[in-house]
Amino acid sequence: IYYLLPLILAASSLAAFEVSRRAEGLMRLATNVARWISMFAPQLFSFLTFVAGVVLLFSGATPAENDRLEWIKEFLLLPVIEISHFIGSIVGLGLLLLARGLQRRVDGAYVLSLALLGVGIVVSLLKGFDYEEALILMLMLMLLLPSRSYFYRKSSLFARSLSPAWIVAIAVVLGCSLWLTMFSFKHIEYGKELWWQFEIFGDAPRSLRAGAGAIGVAMVLAMWRLLRPTSPEPTLPRREELDRVSPIVKGCSSSVAHLALLGDKEWLFSENGRAFVMYGIAGRSWAAMGDPVGLKEEWKELLWQFHELSDRHGGWTVFYQVDAENLPLYLDIVLSLLKLGEEARVPLTEFSLEGHANKPFRHWHRKPESEGCSFEVVAASEVARLLPRLREISDVWVEYKNTREKRFSLGYFHEPYLLRTPMALVWKDGKIIAFANIWATDDHEELSIDLMRHLPDAPAGVMDYMFIELMLYGRQQGYHWFNLGIAPLSGLDNRIAAPFWNQLGTFIFRHGEHFYNFQGLRQYKEKFRPVWTPRYLASPGGVAVLRILTDIATMIAGTDPKARQA
Template identity: 50%
Template sequence: MTTPTPTSLEAFGPAAGPRSRLARWLGPIVVFALVALALHALHGELGQYRTRDIVHALWSIPGERLLYALAFAVLAYAILPAYDWLALRYVGRELPMRRVAFGSVIAYGLSQTLGFSLFTGGAVRYRFWSAWGLSTAEITAAAGFASTTFLLGVVAIAGVVFLFEPRGTVALLHLPLVVVRGAGGLALLLVALYLLWSATRRAPLRIAAIEIAVPRFPTALRQLAIAAADWGVAGAVLYAILPANARPAYAPFLGAFLLAQFAGLVSHVPGGLGVFDALMVHLLAPYLGPHEAVGALLAYRLVYYFLPFVVAVMLLTGYEIRRRVPLRATADLATRWVPAIVPHALSLATFVAGAVLLFSGATPSVRSRVSLLDAWLPLGLIEASHVTASLTGAALLVVAWGIRRRLDVAYHLTLALLALGALMSLLKGLDWEEALILCAVAGALLPARDAFYRRTRLMNEPFTPQWIVAVATVVGASIWLGLLSFRRNPFSSGLLLRFATHADAARFLRATAFVVAALAIYALLRLLRGARPELAPVADPGELGEVRAIVASAPSTVANLALLGDKRLLFAESRRAFIMYGVAGRSWVALGDPVGPVAEHRELAWRFREEADRHDAWAVFYSISSASLPFCIDLGLSLIKLGETAIVPLEDFSLAGGSRKGLRRTLKEVEAEGGRFEVHEAGEVPRLLPELRRVSDEWLARKNTREKGFSIGYFDERYLASFPVAVVRVGDRIVAFANLWASAGREELSVDLMRHAADAPRGSMEFLVVQLMLWGREHGYRRFDLGMAPLSGVERRELGPMWARAGAWLYRHGEHFYNFQGLRQYKEKFDPLWEPRYLASPGGLALPRVLAGVSILISRGVRGVVAR
């Protein structure tokens, strides 16, 4: 008996070494450092100004200019769906423009507010596109195409401005004329080369094993037009806000705007926050005072970022409300895919609400409002309300993560915190604006109750480095804002104990001390929960006993693979359901759908994801059915269609008719050579094991292969003795065999190991399969699972080769009937129904390592991959 040990598989790579953990923290820390540098630069620029000067500059912007900016913002967001429309056309997907526009407005409204990676891990677009049926490769290609379009517009407009309007740009950027014109000429040359390439090249661009389809020349022209229009209008939003008598000409302004936006993008700071603003304040210094520039930038962010975000959240909220009433005119547009994005949008809204409270606590109150409160309320209540509001803001930053993770407790806690924050905002300074924002977020949360179904403690949820750094960034920014607001107040230890009606600096200092202390205590409590738990061992005999009872009631025969004993098990809290999985490097690979009552599947999948997160690993689901796709989308996983499983209905199965002539001939030929079919119950199998071992060893030697595992069984006497075995005998000698899997209620019948001796009659394996189907029909089984086959026809799709090869590659390692070479044409003989099977995993650069890990598990080690 040769059972693979966990160590042999984990040798592929540690789940997460120090270098891996450092790499996960490096990006967020760099973002934090860049924001800190940008705020430091702004602090220097605003040296002689106070927050009230910036607020005055903001409120002094005429309404007419804001209306112009709003009109340009609406036009800009009307252009943005064209990016996705063109990208989807590029990958051969023609979708209704209404659907594309709806998804784009939500995706861009959410992502441009604080960025993709910080809050959604780059999943906003993916969640829409995957729900519309796009494969991971198509999504990757479409996203890459959209990014290319985006950059093409930057390069083209910058080239035109730098080459044909260089003097204003020279004045703004303080660069030599020759450098600016040279950069413009180079930029336009790059655009021209791209257009020439698209006009002349027809063959796909190959980079390693990846094929990139070259866009046609008309498509490239559309890219240029869409991106140029987008950037031109986006710049006009800010330009419209600037005073007409104190701003540069539009062309040099647009060049500076593009430069600042590009710097913000390269920095990976969400929304370019701080980086873009610091550069624009510096570049506009010859025309505007720093406080006026910051006021204009605040108005720009309000119009171009915050309002679209509010619209996106309202669209999602409106959907949730419509979903609950009988007349749902637009529900068919988004029934399947909007719920998946709702928690992410509401998580972002909750985070923003927390930031609003912290920033409010770091800025001076409106004196007239506080004076009015002082006449009616005791000073102690006002002071306590200020601290409580800031603590509530910090709590919302933390609880927002639970909203993203769909926690039931986070939902109720967030509603309570929002109500408390709104009340405290009124009590601390009649800040009705902040209270209104918090009430709006609460209103968006209320109809989305069904999205928060996970009954898990918030303390059990592992935070990502990105989220931790995001919280630290907001808290740090609020401290910076407070220091800027009260820079003329002498800070001392005595200030903490100063209580007065208009002592805003003292209130800021106390609130900051409480917030920092509260977050530090929370972090310490999480650290004291202990080190990362040890990796669970493979299933022991006791667990296999529990599993056997669950498998006996499972409708799918694949659940029997849990009895192989080579996988780890994660049980539901009720112990009525489980996930079987293997570990290879950073990949935790769950095999098939969760086993047990369907009501337990979703929470169990989340627990699996959380356990993988705790070990700095990737949660992967291999060979899952369509029933598991909703929770995989909830988990933020990418989908690859591996193939389709052939299911043969047995109630009407027969050998009659012309299409079954070949099968009848096979039966006659094998029977003519003395072959006969028998089924032996599990209790009879031990006495057959020596003969079965002989047949198996002959088969392996003849195929020059070794045993596989994980998704298919291997010859293990304990495992084989757990099931009935079907055999083909010639005389008294066994020449072929297969172990039988039967599901609960005679729902499904299938086989695992199928092997034959060298001297078996020709066609013995087909004879065995046909006889099993006839036997299953006679014994009341409803269907026969013939196993998975690669997709047919995918090689004809423009983007098919990359993801089709990935699925076929895994299939070659993991197909039950691999002695038939996985020929789909063979299985078509039985007129099966085809059911899709998927791989759900992290996408992007993680995918190759995930595929390698799955292959290693199936091949029982690296050697098995190389040596068949």
């Protein structure tokens, strides 16, 4: 005791010290493990539930042990055995169907799966004392029982159709079950009278009735689905419907939500209408622009709704430029993540023209003013009278740049859209020479601009001048951040062990200046000393990513032949 007790105390103290010293790392590890389990647990339970359904159907298709039937007939009436056998196969079919609901994290599928597993355990014992089968189902029930938190979706089980892959899988299981019945009783001569034989050792007629019952229920459900009204096709919003989203957009903390006011994208609203996804379609890609907009509590279900909508139309679910803090939501719907670049946001509480470090800002600000430039912000209600001049500047700018209007992730000169936002103007000699429409959030979290145009003969540095004036304006109005937008492919990790996309993106960022000024754009935004935050693409992985990026580029370029305008 003189040696062992001090050794135990010393080891315990050392272990406690090491745990406390590494508490942060252990908490981070625990968080990552919990996130990983949350992502894969529904897939695992879906698979196990499907297996449980297969076990019950195959058990119903094969003969029971005669010695067990001999023993059980002393305790149970024949109708109980017959009904239990029939119900077992129906429960098996139900578990096959519910497995898809568990994969989609539907709470109703969780509750019904627990109930059917419980019923399956009982009927497995009653139809022939199949305790091995009952133990398998009991194990699955015990694993599923404490996992309620993974199944949070308040969605109808019948609101979504099964995918073709699930339909094929269920059809294969039912076909195999029927074949197993025929094989197990190949020595039996089949006839009409066989269906109506009820006896303790009548395994063949029991299996036929159970198999026919499962197939019959499956056919009834299939016919019911076919006769239901089809879901409406996505349509572009009408102009009067923009009034519905405008308050949601203004109440959002992200200025990017203003892209919804363009009217060039479809909307999918949450059940309560307090959040929506804005998206476009090109090829097979159903691409949502950014994170959902609106009440965050409704995002989870809304993401699943969008995922199922695109899946129902044979499309790929894509979310373009999503925030890092929301990535777990996209992992929940089994999407892969790809870093697109980094977004620049200037903290306005720290922005100033004072001090030695801000001398470049003062220079960029004073030079255009010395040439007679002045800055003004006009309210949205005053924009209408300025539209002819703004249209003139925009047309000259587009022609001078030898480009065309972009879409989807960028705004374009669309008068109904411009009438909904304030406008930043630069004047010279009594005429407007540059303008930008302003994105401003009602909670004063973020300020940004979208469409920025100027005349080719405007003084050099007019863009810098406008940015500085807007930042000063935002700080004066109490905004926290000024969003300068994303720098594509910047901030990608180029280590040897980095994913192929990171290495390819870094190579393009460094050597692709002939096609796009990647480094120049990053350097331009860097001079305002922003905080850089990553932005991601959430989509199916693999080779589909190349097609998806091509589809998104098509939407942004506005070259999709099927593109529609509001």
